[in-house]
Amino acid sequence: MAEGAKPHAPAIIPGLETFPRLLRHHARVRADRPAIREKEYGIWQTYTWGECYAQVRALACGLAEAGFRRGDRLAIVGDNRPRLYLAVAAAQCLGGIPVLLYQDAIAEEMAYVLQDAEVKMAVVEDQEQVDKLLEILDRLPSLERIFYDDPRGMRHYTLPVLQGLDELLEAGRIHDRNQPHFVDEEIEKGASDDVSVMLYTSGTTGKPKGVCQTHRAFLFAGMGGVQFDRLTDDEEVLSYLPMAWVGDHLFSYAQAYAAGFTINCPESSETVMTDLREIGPTYYFAPPRVFENLRTQVWIRMEDAGRLKQAMFRHFMKVAERCGVQILEGRPVPLLQRLHYALGEILVYGPLRNVLGLSRLRVAYTAGAAIGPDLFRFYRSIGINLKQLYGQTETCAYVCLQPDGEVKLDSVGKPAPGVEVKIADNGEIRVRGPMLLKAYYKRPQDTAEAFDEEGYFMTGDAGFFDEDGHLKIIDRAKDVGRLQDGSMFAPNYIENKLKFFPLIKEAVAFGHDRPYVTAFINIDLEAVGNWAERRGLAYSGYTDLAQQPAVYDLIQQCVEQINEDLSHDPQMSGSQIRRFLILHKELDADDEELTRTRKVRRRFISEKYAVLVEALYAGKDSQYIETAVKYEDGRTGKIAAEVRIRDAKVFPPSPRSHA
Amino acid sequence: MARVIGDVILDLQNISLSFGGVKALTNISFDVREGEIRAIIGPNGAGKSSMLNVINGVYHPQQGRIVFRGQERRRMNPHEAAAQGIARTFQNIALFKGMTVLDNIMTGRNLMMRRNFLWNALYWGPTRREEIAHRRRVEEIIDFLEIQNIRKTPVGRLPYGLQKRVELARALAAEPSLLLLDEPMAGMNVEEKQDMCRFILDVNEQLGTTIVLIEHDMGVVMDISDRVVVLDYGRKIGDGPPDEVRNDPVVIEAYLGGAAH
Numbered sequence: 001m002a003e004g005a006k007p008h009a010p011a012i013i014p015g016l017e018t019f020p021r022l023l024r025h026h027a028r029v030r031a032d033r034p035a036i037r038e039k040e041y042g043i044w045q046t047y048t049w050g051e052c053y054a055q056v057r058a059l060a061c062g063l064a065e066a067g068f069r070r071g072d073r074l075a076i077v078g079d080n081r082p083r084l085y086l087a088v089a090a091a092q093c094l095g096g097i098p099v100l101l102y103q104d105a106i107a108e109e110m111a112y113v114l115q116d117a118e119v120k121m122a123v124v125e126d127q128e129q130v131d132k133l134l135e136i137l138d139r140l141p142s143l144e145r146i147f148y149d150d151p152r153g154m155r156h157y158t159l160p161v162l163q164g165l166d167e168l169l170e171a172g173r174i175h176d177r178n179q180p181h182f183v184d185e186e187i188e189k190g191a192s193d194d195v196s197v198m199l200y201t202s203g204t205t206g207k208p209k210g211v212c213q214t215h216r217a218f219l220f221a222g223m224g225g226v227q228f229d230r231l232t233d234d235e236e237v238l239s240y241l242p243m244a245w246v247g248d249h250l251f252s253y254a255q256a257y258a259a260g261f262t263i264n265c266p267e268s269s270e271t272v273m274t275d276l277r278e279i280g281p282t283y284y285f286a287p288p289r290v291f292e293n294l295r296t297q298v299w300i301r302m303e304d305a306g307r308l309k310q311a312m313f314r315h316f317m318k319v320a321e322r323c324g325v326q327i328l329e330g331r332p333v334p335l336l337q338r339l340h341y342a343l344g345e346i347l348v349y350g351p352l353r354n355v356l357g358l359s360r361l362r363v364a365y366t367a368g369a370a371i372g373p374d375l376f377r378f379y380r381s382i383g384i385n386l387k388q389l390y391g392q393t394e395t396c397a398y399v400c401l402q403p404d405g406e407v408k409l410d411s412v413g414k415p416a417p418g419v420e421v422k423i424a425d426n427g428e429i430r431v432r433g434p435m436l437l438k439a440y441y442k443r444p445q446d447t448a449e450a451f452d453e454e455g456y457f458m459t460g461d462a463g464f465f466d467e468d469g470h471l472k473i474i475d476r477a478k479d480v481g482r483l484q485d486g487s488m489f490a491p492n493y494i495e496n497k498l499k500f501f502p503l504i505k506e507a508v509a510f511g512h513d514r515p516y517v518t519a520f521i522n523i524d525l526e527a528v529g530n531w532a533e534r535r536g537l538a539y540s541g542y543t544d545l546a547q548q549p550a551v552y553d554l555i556q557q558c559v560e561q562i563n564e565d566l567s568h569d570p571q572m573s574g575s576q577i578r579r580f581l582i583l584h585k586e587l588d589a590d591d592e593e594l595t596r597t598r599k600v601r602r603r604f605i606s607e608k609y610a611v612l613v614e615a616l617y618a619g620k621d622s623q624y625i626e627t628a629v630k631y632e633d634g635r636t637g638k639i640a641a642e643v644r645i646r647d648a649k650v651f652p653p654s655p656r657s658h659a
Numbered sequence: 660m661a662r663v664i665g666d667v668i669l670d671l672q673n674i675s676l677s678f679g680g681v682k683a684l685t686n687i688s689f690d691v692r693e694g695e696i697r698a699i700i701g702p703n704g705a706g707k708s709s710m711l712n713v714i715n716g717v718y719h720p721q722q723g724r725i726v727f728r729g730q731e732r733r734r735m736n737p738h739e740a741a742a743q744g745i746a747r748t749f750q751n752i753a754l755f756k757g758m759t760v761l762d763n764i765m766t767g768r769n770l771m772m773r774r775n776f777l778w779n780a781l782y783w784g785p786t787r788r789e790e791i792a793h794r795r796r797v798e799e800i801i802d803f804l805e806i807q808n809i810r811k812t813p814v815g816r817l818p819y820g821l822q823k824r825v826e827l828a829r830a831l832a833a834e835p836s837l838l839l840l841d842e843p844m845a846g847m848n849v850e851e852k853q854d855m856c857r858f859i860l861d862v863n864e865q866l867g868t869t870i871v872l873i874e875h876d877m878g879v880v881m882d883i884s885d886r887v888v889v890l891d892y893g894r895k896i897g898d899g900p901p902d903e904v905r906n907d908p909v910v911i912e913a914y915l916g917g918a919a920h
Contacts, residue, residue: 042794271808
């Protein structure tokens with residue numbers, strides 16, 4: 001059931017096969033157009049393509065003078081800052097490989113990646129990152145120099161490995177003036193098969209692996225996305241997701257270079273929502289979590305609004321639910337409903353989009369995790385063209401995209417232009433195309449094992465094509481297990497259903513080789529806290545709130561609703577959740593319970609909380625547990641609690657009744 | 660460390676202050692050197708806040724001399740102190756709760772605004788340029804203290820720890836050479852304290868501001884200050900670098916004694 005490659009595979013323009021060449025091209029044809037904006041001192045500052053290219057040249061010269069050579073690795077760590085994006089291009093100019101790291105990783109995690117990638121130099125954002133690198137410096141024999149973007153707090157650092165980016169740029173400018181052909185010659189040496197960037201997998205399974213992507217792969221993915229959604233150089237995007245994440249590299253780098261559009265760096269991670277409103281992006285990418293938070297905020301604010309506004313909001317949300325999606329997709333809608341919706345557009349949807357900062361939006365994407373049907377419908381019904389895509393680090397996040405007008409809630413769309421997708425006999429999704437990784441760094445065996453005999457990359461996800469040729473994802477292929485009675489157990493599927501409730505932040509389902517399914521639940525402190533506040537329910541913190549019987553009642557309703565839903569699905573009716581508990585602490589990446597991209601590490605959790613899992617299956621009503629926690633400053637502490645366990649109602653299997 | 664501690668800029672000699680029959684301060688002398696962080700510690704009611712109020716010009720001591728930047732001060736009002744480059748924060752936050760963070764910090768620039776009411780009402784030409792220049796400086800402080808996200812939030816809606824930071828921002832807006840902090844970390848949690856410590860050190864190192872602070876958290880005081888004055892019942896019972904003060908038997912007896920045996 002392979003889907004063949006579509007005729008419109010993106011074509012890379014001859015002469016512009018690498019990112020530095022594209023940058024040079026933009027600096028010629030749109031020198032005065034904005035390439036990067038950054039909010040500094042409360043004002044948006046603009047860097048044009050011409051300025052960016054000049055800075056990249058200077059950076060490249062500076063790096064070369066410091067001893068950076070072809071094939072060397074340059075680590076880049078920090079929030080989305082213009083000069084860090086430029087450092088990516090500078091390394092590429094010299095034929096070096098930028099290695100992007102997650103800025104919130106602790107020193108220990110960074111040590112692993114830096115050692116693995118044998119990084120020669122690093123460009124980091126600020127003192128915080130410098131401190132982390134210095135902490136592990138003695139274990140990084142290959143690391144020769146560290147350059148920092150923000151000199152704040154760095155005055156008393158006298159180590160010779162450290163240097164400010166300003167000084168590096170200054171030295172580079174002089175070098176560029178004295179040898180004006182140097183950078184151009186270096187750019188000419190670059191080929192499209194060179195590795196353009198190394199991104200590390202999140203390490204949901206084992207240690208992170210360095211994914212080597214070529215210029216060709218990322219340009220192909222970038223061009224493909226640009227053509228697919230007809231993006232122009234007028235687009236504005238907000239670059240606020242970690243630079244080390246493949247999605248950001250695709251949207252803020254590859255596509256920005258492919259189309260020549262503008263990226264905007266927020267002032268700080270706390271101001272993203274304000275910055276979003278100020279920029280009003282035309283093209284936006286966010287994981288479901290962000291869309292979820294946005295909607296939760298709207299709801300919380302609506303609850304505080306006056307009666308008239310509440311009534312208006314409720315009324316028009318119903319109207320939107322009825323016909324909003326059809327109108328967005330240009331399908332026929334009765335005139336009266338259309339007029340009703342138009343009134344809602346003036347009174348509710350338009351202002352709401354404006355408040356969210358999404359007024360100018362043409363296309364929005366979400367990926368990385370499943371998005372709740374309610375959430376997805378909410379955005380589409382108020383006129384936001386939210387779509388899903390599917391991909392992974394190894395495929396430049398470019399495998400499937402939802403075409404305009406063909407958006408389904410539970411699929412991730414059709415194979416992207418130029419990408420071949422097939423389903424293996426075991427249900428695994430396999431893909432082939434120019435966007436595939438060149439190799440895992442220094443791991444020939446892993447690389448070989450990642451491809452099947454026909455050269456398809458094995459994604460490890462289980463899925464199938466529906467009748468319209470849309471790809472549906474069920475779970476990680478290896479996570480799909482069996483209950484003792486042999487029925488299918490797809491933990492992710494169940495967890496996602498749970499997480500679609502705004503009250504539930506994380507969930508972990510158990511059931512493989514067990515008689516029935518059970519679940520750990522993390523409540524959303526903001527949403528449940530707000531709920532508790534409204535009811536005058538006193539609580540002292542997360543642990544206390546989580547163990548309140550009233551909260552258990554609330555969550556039980558959610559669980560039973562899912563059970564009811566599952567009972568209608570013949571394949572899943574055996575997976576109803578019989579027993580659940582609300583965890584006494586929030587799952588946290590610092591405690592290694594989540595990956596940095598906030599995916600639950602199921603095996604780790606089931607080992608760490610083995611007593612709780614056993615208690616769930618032993619039929620106990622509660623279980624005492626002590627858990628070590630790591631605070632942000634690296635200290636450790638302990639949380640102890642008597643965790644309650646509840647039974648949930650299960651429903652007899654019954655086919656879905658169509659209302 | 661490349662920090663430079665300079666000459667004495669504030670010299671307090673034999674200060675005595677009483678309210679009616681109550682002696683708040685008795686014959687206290689100590690000095691503050693340029694660029695240092697100087698802490699005043701002591702049990703409740705030891706006279707710490709009174710001491711700050713004396714430096715600040717709120718209280719006028721009955722006896723003693725105050726020499727600031729080589730000039731002996733006569734009776735001085737707080738606004739004169741401010742004009743000379745002394746800014747402060749308060750134990751109980753003294754911000755305009757209904758105004759935004761930005762506006763609160765702007766009030767710290769008040770002394771530096773040259774234009775009068777009429778010009779401001781017109782908001783034209785030089786007034787406008789002046790306002791923009793002040794705003795830029797305020798934005799630098801906002802950046803420095805990392806409060807960009809609450810720029811437009813009314814102060815009354817902020818948590819306590821952040822309000823303290825806003826107050827520090829307002830004091831910094833006056834570009835003081837001497838900054839008085841009255842219990843900058845009172846009522847904060849560990850994380851907020853850490854942040855505040857870092858900001859105080861940053862202000863001292865990067866802006867070169869001399870700081871006199873009152874603080875109860877001994878860990879903090881011993882970590883960040885260069886020299887410590889210890890007061891007890893309005894008298895000075897210790898003065899010196901943290902290590903020295905910590906090991907001074909008189910200080911241990913009088914202040915730390917109760918808690919630390």
